[in-house]
Amino acid sequence: MTTLVERVKxxxxxxxxxxCGIADLTPTPHGAALDAWLARGYAGTMRYMHRQAKKxxxxxxxxxxxxxxxxxLDNYYSANRPGxxxxxxxxxxxxxxxxxxxxxxxxxxxxxxxxANGATFARSFSDAGPVPERALAQRAGLGWIGKNTMLVRPxxxxxxxxxxxxxxxxxxxxxxxxxDHCGSCTRCLDACPTGAFVEPRLLNATRCISYLTIEQKxxxxxxxxxxxxxxxxxxxxxxxxxxxxxxxxxxxxxDAFKPRGDVRSGDADQFEEMTEEEFARRFDDxxxxxxxxxxxxxxxxxxxASVSPQSVAGAPVPSGE
Numbered sequence: 395m396t397t398l399v400e401r402v403k404x405x406x407x408x409x410x411x412x413x414c415g416i417a418d419l420t421p422t423p424h425g426a427a428l429d430a431w432l433a434r435g436y437a438g439t440m441r442y443m444h445r446q447a448k449k450x451x452x453x454x455x456x457x458x459x460x461x462x463x464x465x466x467l468d469n470y471y472s473a474n475r476p477g478x479x480x481x482x483x484x485x486x487x488x489x490x491x492x493x494x495x496x497x498x499x500x501x502x503x504x505x506x507x508x509x510a511n512g513a514t515f516a517r518s519f520s521d522a523g524p525v526p527e528r529a530l531a532q533r534a535g536l537g538w539i540g541k542n543t544m545l546v547r548p549x550x551x552x553x554x555x556x557x558x559x560x561x562x563x564x565x566x567x568x569x570x571x572x573x574d575h576c577g578s579c580t581r582c583l584d585a586c587p588t589g590a591f592v593e594p595r596l597l598n599a600t601r602c603i604s605y606l607t608i609e610q611k612x613x614x615x616x617x618x619x620x621x622x623x624x625x626x627x628x629x630x631x632x633x634x635x636x637x638x639x640x641x642x643x644x645x646x647x648x649d650a651f652k653p654r655g656d657v658r659s660g661d662a663d664q665f666e667e668m669t670e671e672e673f674a675r676r677f678d679d680x681x682x683x684x685x686x687x688x689x690x691x692x693x694x695x696x697x698x699a700s701v702s703p704q705s706v707a708g709a710p711v712p713s714g715e
Contacts, residue, residue, distance in 0.1 A: 398511060399565045402464060405507045409500040410647050411466040412554055413547065415534025415568040418462055419560070422529040425451035431596070438600040440609055446524035453526055453560075459515040460560035462567060464504065465527075465534040467545075468497045470651040471553035471643045477659030481697040485604070485628025486553060488681035489653035494520050495679070496650045497557045505559045513563035520557045527556040535568035538575060541594035542582035542632035548575065551639035575638070585635035587623040603629035607693045608684055614696050622700035626657075626693040627682055656680065662698045665690045 396404070399416060406414035428451060437443040449455045453463070470487045478484075487493060497520040505516035519525045528545045532538060537547035544552040576594075583591045590601035599605040603625045606614050623631070633639055646652065656676055658664050665673070665687060673687040682690060 398563075401511070402504075402508065402565065406464070406466050406504055409503055411500065411504075411557075412469045412550060413467045413536050415465050415531070415536045416462055416565045417465050417530045417534040417558075418567045419454035419456075419460060421452040421454070422450075422526050422533075424526070424529055434598075436592075436596075436598045436600065438605060438610065440599065440605075449524035450526045453524075453530065456524055457515075457517065457560060459562050460517070461562055462560075462565050463525075463530050463534070464508070464559045464561060464565070465531050465536060466501070466504070466557050467531070467536055467547065467550070467554040468493070468500075468557055468648070469550070469554045469644070469646045470648070471551070471639075471646055472652055473645065475653065478653075479624075480659040481624035481662075481701050482626030482657060482659075482694045483624045483629075483697065484626060484657050484682075485630050486653075487555070487651075488627050489651075489656075491650040491654075491679055492681055492683070493555050493651065494522065496648065497521075497555050501557045501559055505561070508559060508561050508563050511563070513561045515560075515562040517560045518557070519560065521555060525558055527558065530558060531556050533567070533570045535571050538571050538573060539595065540582065540636065541576050541580065542586075542591065542636070543595055543597050544582075544633065544636075546575070546636065546638050548638075549642050551641075551643040552633050552636060553639060553643050579637065581635040581637065582632035585631045587621045587625075587629070587631055588618055589621075591632075603631075607689075607696075608681075611689075614692065619696035620700055622696050624697050624701045626690070626697035627685070654680075656682075662694060665694050 403414045432444055498518055501518035501520055505518050508516040528539050531545050537545045540546040546552045588601045588603060590598050592598050603622055607627050670687055677683050
């Protein structure tokens with residue numbers, strides 16, 4: 395006879411999540427590191443990180459009702475197609491529909507399953523709120539935090555979102571994932587175009603292309619924009635370099651995450667010529683809505699300024715498939 399936790403995990407797989415584990419909500423072991431990271435200014439303009447710090451260090455403070463978190467991984471990987479290595483480059487996770495909505499819909503189904511099996515509280519989180527997702531995922535036995543600060547799962551790599559359902563259902567926690575399988579490899583660190591890694595597992599977000607093209611408002615410093623390597627929204631450089639992704643990344647089963655081809659390769663003017671109405675029609679249900687039309691115009695200018703005309707005309711699809 396199956397246990398409740400086995401049924402929960404089976405339901406998560408039925409919902410096409412890549413993996414599922416259970417974590418308790420005691421304070422994480424990374425509290426001091428978070429405080430030091432914030433004190434050094436590495437969060438840049440992300441003031442919400444300061445406001446949320448107390449809860450990120452102690453997820454039990456997010457809400458007094460839950461006793462554990464059901465943590466899932468949601469695979470979004472799709473192999474690069476011809477043109478994906480050409481400016482304006484878009485990170486894989488943003489080539490389809492907005493993952494907040496797509497992942498949340500299935501998290502809410504998982505939450506409903508918990509409530510149908512005895513929970514009186516089940517709240518879903520998908521990259522929102524003060525949830526320390528990678529710490530909880532490692533605690534739930536789903537992988538280790540790699541040198542590029544991403545969670546890496548054996549047999550899967552790191553091209554996935556992390557979601558969670560906080561619940562008052564008493565489920566036994568999984569054993570934390572203890573091994574560090576990065577070893578002496580530094581390929582992810584070496585691949586960063588802007589040198590955003592201060593040291594292994596320490597990211598200066600103010601130099602990260604993902605931060606600069608999504609979180610930062612206003613102009614991008616010329617010295618950083620020159621190193622964008624054609625990226626206009628997010629960046630896959632460190633993930634593409636990871637041997638675990640080379641070997642194990644597999645195509646997503648979620649159609650909404652698959653590339654829609656909304657951004658034309660090699661076209662420097664597509665956002666310049668676009669109206670706000672057209673941008674909203676084409677991108678409001680995608681991650682590109684976050685910087686908006688003005689932000690994407692800025693990003694695309696930086697992307698093209700960072701590459702030569704020859705590379706735009708005939709750049710090969712980058713390795714890392």
